[in-house]
Amino acid sequence: MASGNREDYLLRILRLTNGDGIAKTTDIAALMNVSAASVTEMLRILANDELITYKKYKGVSLTPEGLAMAKRIRDKHQIAERFLMDVLDKDQGDAHEEACKMEHILSDESARRMCRIVGAAEMSDCEALCGSECIKKASGIQLNKISAGMAGKISHLKCDDAEKIRKLISIGFVPGRTISMVNRTTSNGPIIFRMGESNIALDQELASLVFVNVDQ
Amino acid sequence: MASGNREDYLLRILRLTNGDGIAKTTDIAALMNVSAASVTEMLRILANDELITYKKYKGVSLTPEGLAMAKRIRDKHQIAERFLMDVLDKDQGDAHEEACKMEHILSDESARRMCRIVGAAEMSDCEALCGSECIKKASGIQLNKISAGMAGKISHLKCDDAEKIRKLISIGFVPGRTISMVNRTTSNGPIIFRMGESNIALDQELASLVFVNVDQ
DNA sequence: ACATAAGTTTAGGCAATCCTAAACTTTATA
DNA sequence: TATAAAGTTTAGGATTGCCTAAACTTATGT
Numbered sequence: 248m249a250s251g252n253r254e255d256y257l258l259r260i261l262r263l264t265n266g267d268g269i270a271k272t273t274d275i276a277a278l279m280n281v282s283a284a285s286v287t288e289m290l291r292i293l294a295n296d297e298l299i300t301y302k303k304y305k306g307v308s309l310t311p312e313g314l315a316m317a318k319r320i321r322d323k324h325q326i327a328e329r330f331l332m333d334v335l336d337k338d339q340g341d342a343h344e345e346a347c348k349m350e351h352i353l354s355d356e357s358a359r360r361m362c363r364i365v366g367a368a369e370m371s372d373c374e375a376l377c378g379s380e381c382i383k384k385a386s387g388i389q390l391n392k393i394s395a396g397m398a399g400k401i402s403h404l405k406c407d408d409a410e411k412i413r414k415l416i417s418i419g420f421v422p423g424r425t426i427s428m429v430n431r432t433t434s435n436g437p438i439i440f441r442m443g444e445s446n447i448a449l450d451q452e453l454a455s456l457v458f459v460n461v462d463q
Numbered sequence: 464m465a466s467g468n469r470e471d472y473l474l475r476i477l478r479l480t481n482g483d484g485i486a487k488t489t490d491i492a493a494l495m496n497v498s499a500a501s502v503t504e505m506l507r508i509l510a511n512d513e514l515i516t517y518k519k520y521k522g523v524s525l526t527p528e529g530l531a532m533a534k535r536i537r538d539k540h541q542i543a544e545r546f547l548m549d550v551l552d553k554d555q556g557d558a559h560e561e562a563c564k565m566e567h568i569l570s571d572e573s574a575r576r577m578c579r580i581v582g583a584a585e586m587s588d589c590e591a592l593c594g595s596e597c598i599k600k601a602s603g604i605q606l607n608k609i610s611a612g613m614a615g616k617i618s619h620l621k622c623d624d625a626e627k628i629r630k631l632i633s634i635g636f637v638p639g640r641t642i643s644m645v646n647r648t649t650s651n652g653p654i655i656f657r658m659g660e661s662n663i664a665l666d667q668e669l670a671s672l673v674f675v676n677v678d679q
Numbered sequence: 680a681c682a683t684a685a686g687t688t689t690a691g692g693c694a695a696t697c698c699t700a701a702a703c704t705t706t707a708t709a
Numbered sequence: 710t711a712t713a714a715a716g717t718t719t720a721g722g723a724t725t726g727c728c729t730a731a732a733c734t735t736a737t738g739t
Contacts, residue, residue, distance in 0.1 A: 252726070272687055285727055287688055292725090304687060304734060334550075335576040348568035354561055360551040416550055417580050418619040423552035429625050437637050439628055445621040446628040450638055468696075488717055501697055503718055508695090520704060520717060 254320050254351055255279065256289050257298060260309055261317035269306040318375035323358045324350035326376070330361040333409040334416060363403040363422040364412065387458030390426070391438060391451045398427035399459035411456055418447060420457050467567035470536050471495065472505050473514060474566075476525055477533035485522040538592040539574045540566035546577040604677060606642070607654060607670035614643035615675035627672060634663060636673050 259278040263270035272290070276283045294301035298313035309317060327349040331342035353361075355376060362377050387402035401424050404412050419442055420426075429439040429446055437448040449457075475494040479486035488506070492499045510517035514529035525533060543565040547558035569577075574592050609615065617640050620628050635658055636642075645655040645662055653664040665673075 250725080273685090281726090282728060283687065284689080284729080288726075331573065334580070335573055337573065337576070341570070341572070345568070345570055345573060349565075352561070352564035352568060354557070356557070357547065357551055357553065357561060360553070364550070413580070414618070419549075421550055421552050429628075432629075432632050437632060439625060439632070441625070446625045448620045448628060448632055448638060453638070466695080489715090497696090498698060499717060500699080500719080504696075 253289070253293060253296075253298075254316075256286075256293060257309070257313055257317040258320055258324075258350075260299060260307060261314070261321060264308055266314055266318075267308065269308050271306045275307075315375060319355070320350050322376040323353045326358050326362045326365065327353055329365045333365050333406060333412055334361075336409065336413065360422060364416065365404075365406055387460050389455045390428075390440070390449070390457040390459055391454035393428050393459065393461060395428050395430045397461055398425060399461035400425050402458045402460050405456045405458060407456075411453060415453060415457060418449070419443075420449075426459060469505070469509060469512075469514075470532075470567055472502075472509060473525070473529060473533040474536055474540075476515060476523060477530070477537060480524055482530055482534075483524065485524050487522045491523075535571070535592055536566050539569045542574050542578045542581065542592070543569060545581045549581050550577075604675065605671045606644075606656070606665070606673040606675055607667050609644050609675065609677060611644050611646045613677055614641060615677035616641050618674045618676050620672055621674060627669060631669060631673060634665075635659075636665075642675060 256275065256279065259275050260270045262278070263274055272283050272286050275290075276286045279286065290299065290301050290307055293299045293313070294307075297310055298316060299307045299309055301307045324346045328339075328342045328346035331337045331345055332339060335342075337345070358376050387399075393399065401420060401422050403422050404415055404420065406412055424442060426440050426442045429441050431438050432448075435451060437450045438454055439446055439448050440454075441447075472491065472495065475491050476486045478494070479490055488499050488502050491506075492502045495502065506515065506517045506523055509515045509529070510523075513526055514532060515523045515525055517523045540562045544555075544558045544562035547553045547561055548555060551558075553561070571592060578592070617636060617638050619638055620631055620636065640658060642656050642658045645657050647654050648664075651667060653666045654670050656663050656665060656670075
């Protein structure tokens with residue numbers, strides 16, 4: 248049960264070690280804005296939990312479990328930050344700050360779903376959390392390419408323009424939802440889809456940003 | 464600086480008092496899953512912060528500041544829960560649980576933006592946070608709800624009946640187009656809109672299926 | 680190589696929350 | 710209206726995490 252605080256230590260150690268190096272007490276203290284004594288105390292705890300390898304006076308490194316945990320939290324941070332910027336339209340500074348809190352409380356599942364909305368492409372790295380799922384993302388086909396009568400589940404939204412993503416979400420185009428095409432109007436005109444209880448007209452450009460996995 | 468924990472106490476007191484009644488130690492203890500002694504201790508702290516009014520053996524009530532604070536947190540919970548369900552497609556149980564954590568870390572601004580995406584209409588109550596903003600619901604208001612002279616962009620069409628959607632589209636009601644209301648005829652009669660070069664009369668029922676984002 | 684500087688750990692404390700047990704107040708009942 | 714039951718508070722501790730000061734280890738310079 249690493250607390251938010253322990254998680255922060257792990258994160259700083261990850262940053263300092265880059266996954267394999269050794270981090271020193273003073274450097275951790277500086278990053279945490281905490282006294283060296285407090286760091287030593289925490290290192291003992293984390294070592295006891297087998298999240299780090301710690302030799303007195305010699306510095307720390309992450310164990311495989313510690314590394315996995317730290318990466319998972321770091322991924323959540325990145326996903327949350329991106330999400331706050333792209334979906335809630337927050338600026339980078341605020342998004343970063345808020346993500347520092349969200350990383351500790353966001354469930355794995357929610358992070359994965361945010362990732363799908365926001366697109367993994369620009370995620371410097373979220374494999375700890377999303378694994379192959381992020382890659383699978385490429386598997387859907389664009390909503391404007393399916394034919395009338397076909398149904399499927401929304402897989403992800405392609406993220407090139409946050410404004411459009413926001414719009415799609417506000418209309419209800421959200422990964423996981425089932426959708427079917429009712430019909431097309433004209434070759435360039437909007438397409439009519441059915442989702443839940445309502446029919447929604449979406450113009451082709453917007454539809455092309457939505458990827459679905461078509462039912463067999 | 465009410466900690467997450469203090470905030471939880473405030474929330475439980477709000478639930479028990481409904482804003483004005485009096486809450487008793489034991490009931491708070493039961494809701495918090497904590498001993499009565501711990502509650503007493505916390506009540507003293509909250510009273511000291513002037514968030515509650517506390518008389519030994521007599522129970523507690525929220526002060527105006529305490530009430531405002533509790534409501535703000537409760538609103539964040541509701542908005543987050545709704546958002547998790549509608550945007551991340553989480554089920555109610557998980558969303559509720561996660562919202563219990565988010566309520567303490569979500570910034571006011573992010574909550575307001577989530578609220579705008581998810582729509583305030585269904586929000587049982589979020590006025591503490593959003594005030595009149597909720598009504599504005601950036602994701603679109605029905606075309607029959609705007610007033611003469613107002614203009615906006617069509618956001619989406621919503622309806623159970625594909626026939627009506629097709630009709631709207633064939634008239635030119637397509638997401639993205641700019642539209643303005645010219646005037647109403649009678650209270651139940653058709654409304655006249657201007658779109659591009661032409662005026663179009665639309666009856667109220669059809670107009671209510673069209674959602675627009677009104678220009679500020 | 681050895682003294683001193685730099686870095687790290689230990690010791691002893693403080694604050695926030697939680698706990699149990701005992702003391703005290705209020706309510707309810709015989 | 711006493712007195713037992715129910716409810717509440719006080720007392721005394723535990724835990725987590727932070728701090729400063731002192732002690733200890735390692736590194737550096739001559």
